[in-house]
Amino acid sequence: MxxxxxxxxxxxxxxxxxxxxxxxxxxxxxxxxxxxxxxxxxxxxxxxxxxxxxxxxxxxxxxxxxxxxxxxxxxxxxxxxxxxxxxxxxxxxxxxxxxxxxxxxxxxxxxxxxxxxxxxxxxxxxxxxxxxxxxxxxxxxxxxxxxxxxxxxxxxxxxxxxxxxxxxxxxxxxxxxxxxxxxxxxxxxxxxxxxxxxxxxxxxxxxxxxxxxxxxxxxxxxxxxxxxxxxxxxxxxxxNAKKVGKGIPVTYIQEKDEINSELLKAITEFVEIKNIYKNIPECQTNFVHSKENPKTINDIVGISGRIVKTGKEVTVAGNLTYGGSKHVATALLAISRKFPEIRSAINL
CATH class of the missing domain: 3.40.1190.20 (Ribokinase)
Incomplete structure (x- = not known):
């Protein structure tokens, strides 16, 4: 973008x-x-x-x-x-x-x-x-x-x-x-x-x-x-404002969360796939990505809403946040216990 x-x-x-x-x-x-x-x-x-x-x-x-x-x-x-x-x-x-x-x-x-x-x-x-x-x-x-x-x-x-x-x-x-x-x-x-x-x-x-x-x-x-x-x-x-000079503190935006950034990039690429709306189920879609060795769903970034289809358009409804998904994140959590190298999941 x-x-x-x-x-x-x-x-x-x-x-x-x-x-x-x-x-x-x-x-x-x-x-x-x-x-x-x-x-x-x-x-x-x-x-x-x-x-x-x-x-x-x-x-x-x-x-x-x-x-x-x-x-x-x-x-x-x-x-x-x-x-x-x-x-x-x-x-x-x-x-x-x-x-x-x-x-x-x-x-x-x-x-x-x-x-x-x-x-x-x-x-x-x-x-x-x-x-x-x-x-x-x-x-x-x-x-x-x-x-x-x-x-x-x-x-x-x-x-x-x-x-x-x-x-x-x-x-x-x-x-x-x-x-x-x-x-x-x-x-x-x-x-x-x-x-x-x-x-x-x-x-x-x-x-x-x-x-x-x-x-x-x-x-x-x-x-x-x-x-x-x-x-x-x-x-x-x-x-998080910091006093970097002698005067007024300057607002500070925290460093990018790599887990969040990687998922955002993947979601952006996903919604741009041609005719992807055909793959979105009735319950809509969530996409999650976790830290290494997640313990709870709060170690997993997901969409607070869903990826939804409106006609032939696909829209991300919600923000990325840790604990943002319950069902898909819970499934990923269970899988990662046996296969720790798997750190992402999507429902289609």
Missing amino acids: NLLSIGGSDPSSGAGIQSDIKAFYSLNVHGLTVITAITGQNTSTFGMVEAVSQKILKNQLESILTDFKIEGIKIGMVFNSQIIKVIFNELKKLKIPIVVDPVIKSTTGGLLIEKSAIKDFQKYIIPLATIITPNKFEAEILSETKINSEKSFKKIAKTIQKMGSKNVVITGVKRKNNQILDFVLENNKSYSISGEFISRENHGSGCNYSAAILYALAKNKNIQESVKFAKEFTYKSIK
């Missing part, structure tokens, strides 16, 4: 395209990048911004889009109106998931978009979005409305949706009982998704969130599943 990040360069690798590359790598996908601006920043301070020329921006986009099959695009820092218009013209005809992360201000205080470009951002970038992921501050800027009550979440989300984004997620709208809520507005419904709140300033969580949503959408998850996946992914990155 190829995912493209369009955004600014952060030399500290805390945010921007460097952060997205780390996120994509951890999710076992190939990350491609198009740079819109070079920033001078670290974990303590924000220095200069220099936008790339329209000519090199267009050349980057054309180079990537003509060579690779892109399954999804994330748009982050765009900085000025010239950049915004080039991106719009190059992407407007694409029919793939596009996640817009409307970065306006860095954690260290730097402005990531010119004030004069916000109107063009609303006009050209927001309509490209399958989903837009502003935090509370960014949502207020884009809607020109203050969030001061629970009712205002929906009002502001609807205002942004009317600008053209199919779906809107406003992150961090409310904290209650050690939980933090994200407000989600889809085409015909709205709801909140909560998660544990970590009281820790960090650099990169917003980038991780939008990158994870893009990954989930490209994997054919629905909006609610994608937001839940991104929230869990981001929570782990904040929990």
Whole structure:
């Protein structure tokens, strides 16, 4: 799978395209990048911004889009109106998931978009979005409305949706009982998704969130599943944040779990087999892979849902997790006791 990040360069690798590359790598996908601006920043301070020329921006986009099959695009820092218009013209005809992360201000205080470009951002970038992921501050800027009550979440989300984004997620709208809520507005419904709140300033969580949503959408998850996946992914990155410089800790995505990665690769190849839907049984399919000498099903990675067929299409419904499968994992556990070299199983 190829995912493209369009955004600014952060030399500290805390945010921007460097952060997205780390996120994509951890999710076992190939990350491609198009740079819109070079920033001078670290974990303590924000220095200069220099936008790339329209000519090199267009050349980057054309180079990537003509060579690779892109399954999804994330748009982050765009900085000025010239950049915004080039991106719009190059992407407007694409029919793939596009996640817009409307970065306006860095954690260290730097402005990531010119004030004069916000109107063009609303006009050209927001309509490209399958989903837009502003935090509370960014949502207020884009809607020109203050969030001061629970009712205002929906009002502001609807205002942004009317600008053209199919779906809107406003992150961090409310904290209650050690939980933090994200407000989600889809085409015909709205709801909140909560998660544990970590009281820790960090650099990169917003980038991780939008990158994870893009990954989930490209994997054919629905909006609610994608937001839940991104929230869990981001929570782990904040929990594992490391103080690598003198200032704010940088979110840290744990090293890839090889068992998980091997199974993900195998599942990806499996669902792409021609006419594989004919082999999916009525009870649907699970695919599992274990550590060496597994003791329980918690040593075996499986799909928390199933590989399901819908007509002639095959979709992975659920996430990979240890203990995610019960029946197929139990069968593998029994077999591995006699044949320890067997570490994978699938039901067909």
